[in-house]
Amino acid sequence: GENVEQHPSTLSVQEGDSAVIKCTYSDSASNYFPWYKQELGKRPQLIIDIRSNVGEKKDQRIAVTLNKTAKHFSLHITETQPEDSAVYFCAASRGEYGNKLVFGAGTILRVKS
Amino acid sequence: GAVVSQHPSWVICKSGTSVKIECRSLDFQATTMFWYRQFPKQSLMLMATSNEGSKATYEQGVEKDKFLINHASLTLSTLTVTSAHPEDSSFYICSAPSGQNPRDGYTFGSGTRLTVV
Numbered sequence: 001g002e003n004v005e006q007h008p009s010t011l012s013v014q015e016g017d018s019a020v021i022k023c024t025y026s027d028s029a030s031n032y033f034p035w036y037k038q039e040l041g042k043r044p045q046l047i048i049d050i051r052s053n054v055g056e057k058k059d060q061r062i063a064v065t066l067n068k069t070a071k072h073f074s075l076h077i078t079e080t081q082p083e084d085s086a087v088y089f090c091a092a093s094r095g096e097y098g099n100k101l102v103f104g105a106g107t108i109l110r111v112k113s
Numbered sequence: 114g115a116v117v118s119q120h121p122s123w124v125i126c127k128s129g130t131s132v133k134i135e136c137r138s139l140d141f142q143a144t145t146m147f148w149y150r151q152f153p154k155q156s157l158m159l160m161a162t163s164n165e166g167s168k169a170t171y172e173q174g175v176e177k178d179k180f181l182i183n184h185a186s187l188t189l190s191t192l193t194v195t196s197a198h199p200e201d202s203s204f205y206i207c208s209a210p211s212g213q214n215p216r217d218g219y220t221f222g223s224g225t226r227l228t229v230v
């Protein structure tokens with residue numbers, strides 16, 4: 001089955017700096033890669049996603065890159081703000097209806113002001 | 114957009130009792146529902162996949178007789194934790210595909226914090 005590895009487990013950055021979180025996946029049939037932000041005790045919130053026919057996607061300060069050959073994808077947050085502090089999860093799925101979503105271990109991001 | 118309503122949001126129960134968690138899709142039909150468990154400071158681990166009108170599929174290591182899943186209609190899936198023990202204390206969260214198109218992504222319930230005392 002699918003296995004998603006995520007690094008780093010914790011990341012501290014200074015406000016205004018960039019943060020990068022990386023994930024690798026094992027199932028070459030996976031083609032949907034979302035990123036979620038989760039605050040304590042809350043449901044995961046989708047912040048950006050990418051599909052295998054796209055190499056990069058950007059939404060304001062957030063971007064995701066995908067290297068399908070190497071089976072890895074990354075989340076980039078620029079101009080970080082204290083409110084970006086949270087746990088971030090990458091995930092992977094084959095993308096068809098009914099296919100399960102497998103999560104990475106998570107990254108605790110701390111933005112210091 | 115698609116909404117999954119999950120209840121209760123938190124529950125405290127005594128060891129040995131059973132607890133039922135419900136997830137309802139409010140404005141769409143969810144023929145599939147995924148059930149996750151999340152221990153503190155850990156990731157969401159898939160426990161099982163329920164499909165309307167058929168038996169659930171459990172992930173390796175998850176006891177199907179302990180975690181009973183029922184998906185009796187297109188809008189309701191339930192997870193019952195039977196004979197709960199303190200080690201079952203966790204955050205349980207459901208998720209469903211938001212639509213038939215893969216671009217629709219997944220919708221999550223708000224989660225249930227289960228504490229077994």
